[in-house]
Amino acid sequence: MPPPEERQIGPELAVVLMAWIAVFGVAAWRLARGRDRVPAVWFAFGAVLGPVALALLLAALPGRCRSCLTPTRGWLTVCAWCHQDVRVVPVQTRILLAKMSQAPIPRERSGAKVHARPMENGGPIPWRVDASQASGFGLPRVGGIVRRAADRSSSAGVGRGTATKDTRARTKRQTVDAAALATATYIAGTTDLEPGGRYVITIEKSRLRLLGPVDVDPLAVALDFDVADMDASVTGGRLLISQHRDGSGAVLAFMAVAGMTTDGLASTIVEAAREAARS
Amino acid sequence: MKRDAREPSWIRWWLAASIGPELVALGLIIALAILALAIAR
Numbered sequence: 001m002p003p004p005e006e007r008q009i010g011p012e013l014a015v016v017l018m019a020w021i022a023v024f025g026v027a028a029w030r031l032a033r034g035r036d037r038v039p040a041v042w043f044a045f046g047a048v049l050g051p052v053a054l055a056l057l058l059a060a061l062p063g064r065c066r067s068c069l070t071p072t073r074g075w076l077t078v079c080a081w082c083h084q085d086v087r088v089v090p091v092q093t094r095i096l097l098a099k100m101s102q103a104p105i106p107r108e109r110s111g112a113k114v115h116a117r118p119m120e121n122g123g124p125i126p127w128r129v130d131a132s133q134a135s136g137f138g139l140p141r142v143g144g145i146v147r148r149a150a151d152r153s154s155s156a157g158v159g160r161g162t163a164t165k166d167t168r169a170r171t172k173r174q175t176v177d178a179a180a181l182a183t184a185t186y187i188a189g190t191t192d193l194e195p196g197g198r199y200v201i202t203i204e205k206s207r208l209r210l211l212g213p214v215d216v217d218p219l220a221v222a223l224d225f226d227v228a229d230m231d232a233s234v235t236g237g238r239l240l241i242s243q244h245r246d247g248s249g250a251v252l253a254f255m256a257v258a259g260m261t262t263d264g265l266a267s268t269i270v271e272a273a274r275e276a277a278r279s
Numbered sequence: 280m281k282r283d284a285r286e287p288s289w290i291r292w293w294l295a296a297s298i299g300p301e302l303v304a305l306g307l308i309i310a311l312a313i314l315a316l317a318i319a320r
């Protein structure tokens with residue numbers, strides 16, 4: 001019996017194979033990156049499946065919900081966390097990010113180094129909301145922060161209700177100058193913020209304020225703390241903000257921090273607290 | 280509570296939630312490999 005012939009790949013076929021892998025692998029890599037999916041995995045799929053992998057990626061939903069950045073599940077179009085359409089960035093968030101991304105980025109604030117991270121839309125990190133940038137929200141012409149009348153009565157801020165359409169109608173607007181550090185999605189805590197709601201985190205003089213939810217009123221003060229009382233840390237990628245009190249202080253957990261890294265935001269709050277405690 | 284008629288059945292929901300694009304791609308690769316083996320024989 002004659003030995004089986006050894007099959008060899010000719011040089012032309014090798015070139016075609018390499019080109020196939022390079023073209024479809026890289027195309028799948030780039031497409032996966034834009035859709036918040038794992039690029040290395042899709043490079044492999046693209047290299048093997050070619051245009052089929054690209055078609056699959058085009059048909060696939062984004063890997064993370066566009067509203068709250070929670071990882072999506074399979075082909076479900078509704079987010080399991082925030083119940084929004086995972087493909088759609090809420091209009092309010094888009095406007096807010098666009099407005100905030102026009103703001104200048106200071107190199108340092110309160111002695112703390114700011115960890116800048118480019119936004120998804122390619123703009124700089126959101127930093128400061130002022131009147132000219134916030135005009136799209138129907139805000140006062142000067143300043144930029146709306147503070148509800150109920151929030152002005154005390155400054156501890158624990159246990160307050162969140163803004164609704166009804167409360168917004170009764171809102172008394174007070175302008176203050178505030179530095180918007182980042183936005184983050186509230187998960188849980190001892191306060192009655194809306195779980196799943198995205199809030200703007202600001203530090204103004206000695207106050208740490210949470211504004212929002214951004215889809216209801218991005219400039220309504222939901223919580224207001226003395227920053228000197230506050231501590232912040234990062235656990236499992238989640239931001240924990242707590243108040244120094246014996247068992248009665250507020251604790252808030254956030255996810256999906258946008259505008260700064262979670263570590264950068266925590267260190268900025270800690271630095272601001274130290275500075276406020278010193279002065 | 281009355282179920283919404285547009286709501287998918289639990290099995291459809293489970294399939295949609297479990298089988299993502301990555302799993303479909305993996306399934307296609309396995310199918311291709313089996314096909315290639317069958318042709319090679």
